[in-house]
Amino acid sequence: MNSDRWRDWLNEHGPGLVLFARRWAPSQSDAEDIVQEAFVRFWRGRERVGEPVAYQYACVKRCAMDWRRTTERRARREMSAAGDRDECPFEPSGQDGERREAVEAALRRLPDEQRDVVVLKIWGGLTFQQVAGILDIPSNTAASRYRYALEALRAWLPEEVQQ
Amino acid sequence: MSDETDRIEAELLRLRPREVSQRLRAALAAELDRRASRWVVWRPILAGALAAAALIAMAVGWWSPKGNEVAKRDPAKDRQVVVSKVRTPPTMCSYARAAAQSAEALDAALARDAARLLRPVRGQAKAYVGYRMPL
Numbered sequence: 292m293n294s295d296r297w298r299d300w301l302n303e304h305g306p307g308l309v310l311f312a313r314r315w316a317p318s319q320s321d322a323e324d325i326v327q328e329a330f331v332r333f334w335r336g337r338e339r340v341g342e343p344v345a346y347q348y349a350c351v352k353r354c355a356m357d358w359r360r361t362t363e364r365r366a367r368r369e370m371s372a373a374g375d376r377d378e379c380p381f382e383p384s385g386q387d388g389e390r391r392e393a394v395e396a397a398l399r400r401l402p403d404e405q406r407d408v409v410v411l412k413i414w415g416g417l418t419f420q421q422v423a424g425i426l427d428i429p430s431n432t433a434a435s436r437y438r439y440a441l442e443a444l445r446a447w448l449p450e451e452v453q454q
Numbered sequence: 455m456s457d458e459t460d461r462i463e464a465e466l467l468r469l470r471p472r473e474v475s476q477r478l479r480a481a482l483a484a485e486l487d488r489r490a491s492r493w494v495v496w497r498p499i500l501a502g503a504l505a506a507a508a509l510i511a512m513a514v515g516w517w518s519p520k521g522n523e524v525a526k527r528d529p530a531k532d533r534q535v536v537v538s539k540v541r542t543p544p545t546m547c548s549y550a551r552a553a554a555q556s557a558e559a560l561d562a563a564l565a566r567d568a569a570r571l572l573r574p575v576r577g578q579a580k581a582y583v584g585y586r587m588p589l
Contacts, residue, residue: 306471
């Protein structure tokens with residue numbers, strides 16, 4: 292029973308959590324290590340918090356910071372190498388390859404602060420207030436970062452992708 | 455939000471983050487099971503320890519002096535005991551008081567103080583011999 296519950300929860304939120312963790316991790320498997328630690332923490336304390344979905348993203352952020360501290364030098368070296376490796380954080384299916392690559396490339400060009408807000412809002416399904424709580428910024432800042440990010444994406448994406 | 459913004463949002467929503475790997479699922483299953491089984495082992499131990507602590511607390515409460523027993527004590531008697539146990543150095547005043555009572559009381563006071571002062575102190579006996587003897 293308990294086993295099914297955590298599996299269901301992981302199926303629903305796991306992909307978004309791993310995508311969020313990619314901000315700090317150079318590879319998908321490192322991001323999954325962060326999510327593993329965060330998920331165990333989250334699962335233990337989920338009944339004590341009012342907003343479990345936002346809480347699990349906060350857990351991921353905390354674990355990612357810890358992970359970065361312990362593997363700082365290796366992570367920095369691998370982060371720079373990861374740009375060339377181009378390990379795709381999205382499913383290959385769902386869109387045609389060209390469009391998907393264009394959107395992904397545009398997403399990668401966003402500053403980290405704006406990409407965080409986009410990931411939490413779009414794939415985490417969180418409100419601006421929840422995003423603000425996780426990133427320790429005011430709600431208005433979260434909303435304006437989101438707006439700037441979408442404006443930038445609109446400018447960068449070719450017209451045919453937006454149609 | 456404008457229509458263009460909505461289009462961009464829709465475009466982003468069409469991208470689906472990668473599913474979590476089997477490796478992560480297996481690692482989480484092992485970790486959560488391990489924690490759950492550890493809790494199963496520790497739960498009876500913790501319950502037993504709590505029960506033992508409660509029993510000890512009850513036993514201590516049972517055997518400690520009751521409030522009414524304390525109330526029955528005579529404070530004057532307690533004070534007397536304490537005063538008699540306090541060792542004060544010999545003074546002229548104490549000898550004068552003893553002499554005023556009787557010659558026997560003075561003798562007793564002198565004998566008591568002599569016995570106390572001439573008793574060798576462990577580790578310091580040699581140092582005091584030369585000083586104490588002229589008394």
